[in-house]
Amino acid sequence: MALSWKLVVDSVNAPVLADFWAAALEYEVEDPTALIEQLLAGGQLPQAAVVEHNGRKNFRGLAAVRHPEDPFDATSGIGQGRRILFQDVPEPKTVKNRLHIDVHGAPGGLEALASRLEELGATRVREVDQGPAGHWWVMRDPEGNEFCAT
Known part of the structure; x- marks a missing residue:
């Protein structure tokens, strides 16, 4: 049985949608702040690629939630089990989802x-x-x- 999987959902505002689904599913919002700060300090990531939401740094256009009982990387905050990644896309939603929760x-x-x-x-x-x-x-x-x- 696969423990590690990721469902990717296109979004308009990834951090806000991640907050909703974390609360709905009783998941945890991933916190990549430590990784982002490390990348910023090393000059490997431009400040323009970062947004702040609820006191956490996020990669612009991305936010994820993970199952609270699954393992995660303490440095990146990225879940290593069941997770949902929200990614902002430029085009609006126009039709019924082909996959849903x-x-x-x-x-x-x-x-x-x-x-x-x-x-x-x-x-x-x-x-x-x-x-x-x-x-x-x-x-x-x-x-x-x-x-x-x-």
């Missing part, structure tokens, strides 16, 4: 889960009722990417 809540806790995700910035699109197979909410993250709350 399902966020699972506690049994019987769909309404509480959907409400929590709304408080984080998600919006409900529609409720899907599959009768005995269950029901879930199709939702959108703050940038309009579809996902399901089940």
